[in-house]
Amino acid sequence: MILDTDGLKPIYIQIAEWIESEILHGNLQQDDKVYSQYKLADMYNINPATAAKGLKLLADEEIVYDKRGIGKFVSEKAQAIIVEKRKGQSLKHLLEDVVSEAKRLNMTEEEVRKALKELWKTSGEDD
Amino acid sequence: MKAIHCKELTKQYRRKAALDGVDLSIDDNKIIGLIGRNGAGKTTLLKIISGMLRESSGHVEVFSKRPFNNLFVSANSIYIDDQMNFPPSLTLKELLKEGRRFYKNWDHDLALRLFEHFGFHEKESHKNLSKGKESTFNMIVGLCSRCPLTIFDEPTTGMDAAVRKDFHRALLKDYIAHPRTILLSTHYMNEMEDLFEEVVLLDHGKLRLHTTMDDLREYAIGLSGKVSSVQPWLEGRDVLDQQESGLDDVQVAVKHDYTDGEIQRMRLDGISVTSIQPTDACMFLTKQEGGGLDHVFRSNESE
Numbered sequence: 001m002i003l004d005t006d007g008l009k010p011i012y013i014q015i016a017e018w019i020e021s022e023i024l025h026g027n028l029q030q031d032d033k034v035y036s037q038y039k040l041a042d043m044y045n046i047n048p049a050t051a052a053k054g055l056k057l058l059a060d061e062e063i064v065y066d067k068r069g070i071g072k073f074v075s076e077k078a079q080a081i082i083v084e085k086r087k088g089q090s091l092k093h094l095l096e097d098v099v100s101e102a103k104r105l106n107m108t109e110e111e112v113r114k115a116l117k118e119l120w121k122t123s124g125e126d127d
Numbered sequence: 128m129k130a131i132h133c134k135e136l137t138k139q140y141r142r143k144a145a146l147d148g149v150d151l152s153i154d155d156n157k158i159i160g161l162i163g164r165n166g167a168g169k170t171t172l173l174k175i176i177s178g179m180l181r182e183s184s185g186h187v188e189v190f191s192k193r194p195f196n197n198l199f200v201s202a203n204s205i206y207i208d209d210q211m212n213f214p215p216s217l218t219l220k221e222l223l224k225e226g227r228r229f230y231k232n233w234d235h236d237l238a239l240r241l242f243e244h245f246g247f248h249e250k251e252s253h254k255n256l257s258k259g260k261e262s263t264f265n266m267i268v269g270l271c272s273r274c275p276l277t278i279f280d281e282p283t284t285g286m287d288a289a290v291r292k293d294f295h296r297a298l299l300k301d302y303i304a305h306p307r308t309i310l311l312s313t314h315y316m317n318e319m320e321d322l323f324e325e326v327v328l329l330d331h332g333k334l335r336l337h338t339t340m341d342d343l344r345e346y347a348i349g350l351s352g353k354v355s356s357v358q359p360w361l362e363g364r365d366v367l368d369q370q371e372s373g374l375d376d377v378q379v380a381v382k383h384d385y386t387d388g389e390i391q392r393m394r395l396d397g398i399s400v401t402s403i404q405p406t407d408a409c410m411f412l413t414k415q416e417g418g419g420l421d422h423v424f425r426s427n428e429s430e
Contacts, residue, residue, distance in 0.1 A: 010344055011321065038303045045296060047158060048303060049324040050341060100395045 015040060015054030020063065020082045023074055034064050034072045061085070130155035130276055130308040131176055135185035138171050138332075145171040147332035148185065153310070155275070158302060158322055160340070161312040162409050163329035169312045170208070172329065173280050176310070177206035189276060204276035205230070207269035209262055209284045213253045219264060220249040223271075232273035232305075241267045241297065245290070258285030266294055270301050279311040291315070295322055317406045320344075326405070330413040343405045348385070351378040352398035360385075360393060367403075367411035380411050 019035070022028045035043070040051035055072055058064045063081050064072040075081075102112045131153040138146040146168045153159055163169050174180040175187055178194035178201055187194060194200040213222055223242065227233045245263050256264060262284050269279055283291045299322055302309060313319055316326075326343050328336040338346070347367055350357050354377045365382035372378055380403050385393075390400055403411075 010341055012341060041303055042300065044321075045299060046321040047299075047324045047340065049157070049339075050321070053341060096391060096394060100397065103395070104397060 011044075011046060012050050012053035012057065015044065015046075015051055016057045019054070019058060020086075023063070023078050024082055028074050030074050030076055030078065032074050033070075034058070034074060036071055128155050129153065129188075130190065131310075132188045133176075133186065136172075136175065136182055136187050137184045138168075138175060138180065139183040144332050146175070146182075149329075149332075149334045151327065151334055151337060153308065153325075153327075155308045156306040157324045158298075158309045158311065160316060160319060160323035160326045161310060161329070162316055162326055163312075163335075164413050166331075167329040167413070168332040169329055170280055171332075173206065173278050173310065173312060177201075177204050177276075177278050179206060200276075202231075203274055204278065205269055205272045205274040206278045206280065207265050207282060208280035209258075209265070211253075211261075211265050211268075215252065215254055217253075218249060219247055219251045219253060222253065222264075222268070226268055226272060230272040230274060232275075234271050234273055237301070238267055238271040241270070244293075259287060259290065262286050263290055263294070266297075270297060273301075273305055273307065275307050277307060277309045279309070281312055281314070283313065283315060291318060295319060298322065316409065317404060320405050326409075328409050328412060335412055336409075340405070343408060344402070345383055346405075347380050347403040347408045347411065348383045348390075349378065349380050349401040349403050350393065350398050351376065351401070352396070353377075356396045356398055360389075360398070367408070368414070380407070 019028070028034060034055065037048045037052040037055055040046070040054070041048040044051070055064065059066055059072060061081060062075055063078045065075045066072055098112065129152050131151065133149050133151040136146055136149040136151070137144060149168075149172065161169050161173065171180065175182050176189055176194060178189070178197055181195045189197075189200045190203060192199055194204075214225075217225065219242070223235070223238050226238065227235045245260075245267070247260070247264065253261065253264065262282060263286060266279070266282050269277055269282065283294060286294065295318065298309070311319070311323075320326075320340060323340045325337065325339050327334065336343075350360060351372075354371075354375050357377050357379060361379060361381060364384070366379060367382065368380040370378045393400055
């Protein structure tokens with residue numbers, strides 16, 4: 001991953017999301033130890049406090065759990081929590097972009113639905 | 128624990144106040160960026176903290192001691208700038224040896240490896256170094272001293288981009304291995320911001336802002352779009368900068384206290400919402416009153 005330092009997204013959230021992706025892709029399994037704040041700082045050339053903030057975010061969302069003095073580990077429900085969260089957030093943002101662009105183009109809701117349906121069908125055929 | 132504590136710190140040079148009532152507390156073991164325009168008082172503050180200058184009034188403590196003429200503070204801190212006063216009769220290698228003698232945490236092994244990495248020669252003398260090489264050597268001394276309070280005043284003066292990058296990496300790696308309080312002033316904040324935990328912004332001798340780097344990244348946001356759609360969102364907000372562009376488009380930097388819902392509604396209004404880089408946020412926060420450079424040229428053109 002390359003950090004996007006120009007975007008609206010804070011770096012600690014990008015760090016958290018990168019770890020989430022590692023979990024989703026199966027590179028980090030349940031009860032695996034997650035990279036420490038120092039390891040992350042070294043990997044991404046960032047202040048360890050920023051990395052720690054990303055890890056804390058994951059802990060608050062119960063994606064990782066803390067073993068005092070040892071580190072953070074992937075929780076049992078991590079996969080499910082991440083999937084639910086991404087459905088709620090990323091997809092919503094993408095849909096927002098679609099709606100605002102459609103409004104700019106004076107498209108009706110019906111037209112957008114139709115376009116989405118077509119897209120859904122064609123991408124289904126690829127699988 | 129607090130590494131540095133200043134209360135109403137003031138430094139007066141004849142009639143001009145270089146520092147004007149600065150209240151500042153710095154926790155230990157953090158990397159702090161000190162930012163400000165030329166003449167904002169950065170060097171004065173750093174020199175007072177390292178005990179090289181005496182404050183005119185107010186209160187300053189470093190490791191709970193007043194730094195001026197204090198042996199404890201000078202043994203536990205190092206101040207690096209581009210005017211280091213090294214004895215001219217010693218070679219670079221001999222200077223490193225003196226560093227080992229003087230600083231109790233000195234890492235001589237690291238010093239020699241960095242010396243080699245940056246291509247220095249044993250018998251070279253400090254005064255014959257190029258600007259960039261001089262800064263590089265000073266940086267090695269600053270890092271290897273491992274002082275509990277390490278102060279770098281514009282450490283990258285004259286360094287080329289590759290060396291600056293190496294320096295940032297070396298600083299971070301050594302900090303991770305040996306956490307300590309590092310105070311660093313720079314005009315290249317965009318290159319260093321990821322290393323900072325907190326930022327102190329000085330403006331005309333006054334403390335303008337002291338915040339975490341993460342908060343500074345979200346301090347302001349940029350809105351651009353049609354004047355008619357942007358304007359209503361600026362009511363009662365702290366607008367930092369405003370530029371008209373095109374016929375009826377406007378670009379605004381505004382302090383970010385909008386909710387996620389509001390941002391979403393702006394986007395649906397066709398406003399493009401972007402982040403404001405910390406460097407730009409600091410520039411907006413310390414900009415001069417009255418017109419900018421265009422104003423200077425305008426009065427010239429009208430003559």
